[in-house]
Amino acid sequence: MPALPSHLWYSITSLGGAGLTLPLAIAIALWLALGYTWRMAVLWLATLGAAIGLVTVTKLAFLGWGVGIRELDFTGVSGHAMLSTAVYPVALFLVLLSARPSIRLGGVLLGIAAGMVVGVSRVVLVAHSPAEAITGCIIGALAALVFVRAAWHLQPGRLSALPVAVSLMALSIALHDVRVPTQRWVTHIALKVSGHDHPFVRARWKAGHHRPAAAPLSQTINTLQPAPHSSDV
Template structure:
């Protein structure tokens, strides 16, 4: 494991936050619609939307009902890992779409590398287990690669490579430290849907302290649960 100062790990992990990656994804869609076709833009947003829903569902399942895989220490897909491995490869692909295939491949690999670095930082910072970071990466990479595969032979657009590069770079660095309380929102939704007054948390769940009869009312179950966990995505 690289021996980096904590502030560098936090800096790396910030590149996977929803406050940065989602606006970047929308900017990519706008460039696709303007320079290529609206179908490419819609396809990109649809694929990313499916991935976001998948991450959200796994988090809701754990926070609301304790659904996870104890042997893998899995409580839900890492949102940071998924978003970074989905968005950055597509960003590089968009910038390099007019270039030769070999250069495009190199760019996509660089984007995947950024996503893997973010996922690794989540494990180092104890925000996620390895299984959650890896599965998040897999979902994100699949999202990116499916889009890239379908758009590989797109006709050259009307975009200026410099304009696209500069705009995405400015957006990435301007929003680098923007925090969005996604974990708090998902936790609130999980409690609302499940009817419980406290979410499941990893430590007690792994120890098997959160077991309860199916369908038991909140009044019979909330004393077995721990207080809300720190924000993680």
């Protein structure tokens, strides 16, 4: 992995946090509704929602029932990787909507690349395995490309690029390190649905244990993602 200082990896991984990417996604939807139609806004939110649902299902399956792939160290799709590769390409697409198609496509690819870097940060910080980060990037990129394909022929010029860019940039700066305890929420849902008192934990699961950890819930949640900045969808 690239030899960057740890604080830079933490800053990069924060770009994929739900506290930043979800407000950006809502801002994108509002701009779409303002400049075009609510139909496009709903399409964007529905596409992203489907990707979030898929990530959540994989996490619930592991936390509640220990469903994963040991050979790949896979316990659930990385939400950071998925959200960043879904949101940033669409944000750049919206900003560049009035530009030439080649520039617009370049923006989308740049957004996907940024999301992939976030995925790498999750592996470097030992918050996810490579398989979990890669699947997150794939799902996020597919969600972005599905929406971009549907919106590619939107009439340019109905939104001014400057206010869109400034608003999204301001959100990114203001919310860069805002953390949302999504992992804790998903864990509580998994326990509620599965009926278990304690969630499955990666280390015990990899060792072949078929029962959830018996440690106190607060301690167990803290060990689900060993690195800081590890709240995930």
